[in-house]
Amino acid sequence: MSEDDEDFAGCRPLLFTIAYEILGSAADAEDVVQDSYLRWHAVRGKGIGHPRAYLVRTVTRQALNHLRAARRRREEYVGPWLPEPVRTAPDVSEDVVLAESVSMAMLLVLETLGPDERAVFVLREVFGYSHREVAGLVGRSEATVRQIAHRAREHVRARRKRFHHDPGTAREVVGRFLSAAGTGDVGTLMSLLAPGVVHVSDGGGLVSAARRPVAGRERVARFVAGVARRSAPGTRFDITSCNALPAVLFRVGDRIDQALVFEISGGLVHGMYAVGNPHKLGAAVTPRLLSRKGHETWKP
Template structure:
């Protein structure tokens, strides 16, 4: 198998690892490309296991990137949300992968230290052994085990699960879209859980709520107001992002935002509106995601 073929086969796995560590598709692409260049530059060296070499390189590059990114996020204007990735049905069929790339999980991972995040992702999502994880992140096996235990307990205490039936989700989003398009606040409220939360990420680049909007009536009125100004009902397209139901909302020829829904028991519990243009550049492009099938973490 040629060098290019090996890399192409590994690329979905490499991108998924980098994305889950970083929460940014653009940064993950940069890390994957840089790792390929490093691998290509190592041609002639004795690399007996190209896949292991690439995973190790991507992991360590992603960790370096995350440490600098965390400092930038401290100065972020308004709520920070992960960069949304467009996903296909195959991702939703893998329960572990689907939960690991959900907005809720990625936001929980943001509360971990860089080492905890990388170790959790590699061990619990991708199924690497503690010995393999230790090698990938440059730690001793004992240290890797301690970090993994600490990260797992942290995530267990904070994660939420949303596994809607795709047909039900599409129906609810369709009803949401019709109600928003007509400004029907009462109909919107009927679709929402009492504790519903709407989070907007404009990054200081575009107009967005600087704080999460909470409560059924407040969120319904906020959504109706946004719909009046953005033409939500007329320019929205149903899609799947981060293995969750979502809407692509356009303003003319420009993608205005991606609105991702968490739905449980036929009610909307959370909405994530990613409006920062820096996070929408490649949002319409489907992303092939992959993981090893022997993951130990059971959601």
């Protein structure tokens, strides 16, 4: 591997994280990063003074192009659309800003922003770029970026949900939840759910899934018990972390059948996101490194 390739590899987690937060799709984010590498490979050695800045700009603009096209596809999506769950290492939660920014709740809030607002918010609020730097990354004037950033920040602030969970307590809650679901114990399930709990399922029209969110303690408990009762024989599960949140991966044979991501606060489940669309489960196979920083030798 050449020195340039090593530098790119060091920057890849940053580039992927930017693309994923703009797109909400791990597969599309990986395509954007790979395309950016090919563009970098074609121009390296041609007087680029700040390689990391070049790559971040390239990834941002490619992600914006992908997002505008994806918006049209998502309008025709069957049932609720959820971001692709990304399996994360436990230490991701140590970076509070990063952990919140990749949570399912935040990614769904970001879905309500326009493409430019989303990119500006992510670059400014999550990655800490200045208004001037963001202007260069998205190809807008600094004054315009300031206006977009203010509008996006107010929009997110009005809609964001904050959940603070203790990893040890969360894992215990998930374990008790799975045990109760497996035995059909609706009463215990209800005791683990917050009154306003919401369960959202994404099957993409490819697998069986609720076409609308299920809300309320009793309705969610009965829904979960019913799903568990109908699960395929031999289904296994792993308790892990996706999007810096406690999660369960259900496996049938060698494949992941579903990823269930939990929002837990105060010892109660406030939200569940069940992703069964097989096209969205690739990034849940192995832990992925997410980062708000790049290679130290590459500084804009």
